[in-house]
Amino acid sequence: MAAAVTLFDVVAVRAGRPAAAWRRHLTAELATRPVNDIWMLTGAAVTAVAGVWLIVLALTPGLRRxxxxxxxxxxxxxxxxxxxxxxxxxxxxxxxxxxxxxxxxxxxxxxxxxxxxxxxxxxxxxxxxxxxxxxxxxxxxxxxxxxxxxxxxxxx
The missing domain is CATH 3.30.70.1350 (Cation efflux protein, cytoplasmic domain)
Structure with missing residues (x-):
């Protein structure tokens, strides 16, 4: 659902409309926070764990046979x-x-x-x-x- 909303907003920006308020706020927060902020480190850790989990799921064999x-x-x-x-x-x-x-x-x-x-x-x-x-x-x-x-x- 979040991916669909983000994709809709990106398409709207590419079509010439202004970005959504939540997206402007998020980019402003990410641009002003320092890299060693606890929320930035937590978000990076969660994203890294999710990425590793997706790679593990992609490489493990399923029950398709x-x-x-x-x-x-x-x-x-x-x-x-x-x-x-x-x-x-x-x-x-x-x-x-x-x-x-x-x-x-x-x-x-x-x-x-x-x-x-x-x-x-x-x-x-x-x-x-x-x-x-x-x-x-x-x-x-x-x-x-x-x-x-x-x-x-x-x-x-």
Whole structure:
């Protein structure tokens, strides 16, 4: 919120309007206070700690590789690795007749399936592949099931 107000004021100044009173007061205070003032040192320390904390948050790995699973108990948490989910879905895709090669990518909100079709009509393969992937997706018991996007390529 503070960033939005500051940005609005900066844009207004760039457009030719005078700066807001709070901003004029703040710049006057910062210009007249000595550097060794306790409020200046406190503000610098808080800003430095916030900056270090943001750097630590940026460098630590998150849980983006993990997909949360549905849990029967509210305190029980379980996760599935994206690569593991992709492997299970790939195995299900390879069991569909007519699919000779499958590549599965699992994202947070969608599953991309690319498959090569050899000897069947691609429309039938797409229907069977979508159904097989949907069944396997239901078996995975993900907390928020991603949608399935299927793309086929005809190979001779």
């Amino acid at each position: 993990w997909l949360p699973l549905r849990s029967p108990a509210p305190r029980l948490r379980a996760f599935l690795d994206r690569d593991g989910a992709a492997g299970l879905l790939r195995d299900a895709a390879m069991r569909v007749p007519g699919v000779s090669k499958a590549r599965i990518t699992v994202r947070r909100h969608h599953v991309s399936a690319r498959a090569d079709v050899r000897f069947r009509d691609p429309r039938h393969v797409k229907e069977d592949l979508t159904a097989a992937l949907d069944d396997e997706r239901q078996r995975l018991a993900l907390a928020s099931p991603p949608r399935i996007v299927v793309a086929l390529r005809r190979r001779n």
